């Protein structure tokens with residue numbers, strides 16, 4: 487079983503009000519609870535460490551979910567700093583070469599099948615793996631005036647999703663190296679790539695999306711309501 491890290495120290499309040507997006511409520515629960523449940527209800531996940539902002543007034547103080555431990559730590563200035571803080575806060579039972587999952591707080595629609603595939607394939611890779619989805623739209627490069635400068639080939643282009651699965655010490659070293667070089671990495675794989683490593687792409691479902699806009703929130707509300715209806719029919 488693997489431990490998971492959930493960086494949740496972002497202040498993303500572009501939905502308005504004072505509530506960071508991971509605390510917006512869907513079907514009676516904050517998005518963060520949906521995300522933690524998606525991870526912890528999987529038999530391959532042992533527990534989670536959640537990185538919170540120092541002034542988080544919304545954290546409900548969970549210690550356990552789905553019968554598994556939930557630990558909290560204070561995150562950092564950037565997502566990478568928050569992941570580093572959570573790596574540090576992992577319990578001693580997690581060895582340096584154990585694989586650890588990192589998953590966005592605002593990505594609640596993770597399916598068990600995708601997590602199973604990531605764990606199985608990632609643990610058999612020397613470096614690790616990430617969930618990803620192939621780019622399906624035609625890509626345009628914009629000029630300064632908003633006109634199209636060109637069309638980019640989309641073959642072999644993938645969108646990086648989470649979770650991402652790497653070994654505890656290798657990921658720590660890679661994130662520290664990026665930080666020390668002043669390079670802002672936007673996901674864990676990018677830090678590993680900087681070290682000359684080639685993580686595996688594991689194709690995941692397109693609907694494992696990050697809630698970024700109000701439209702994403704409506705989409706997640708709809709998916710949850712569909713799931714509830716299906717559950718009631720069963």
Ligand code: C5P
Pocket residue numbers: 492493494495496497498508537561562563564565566568569589590591592696
């Ligand atoms: O802002 P964005 O959606 O890209 O953030 C991705 C994830 O990183 C979110 O779960 C957010 O809470 C987290 N994050 C963090 N610490 C920061 C900035 C972002 O844990 N300083």
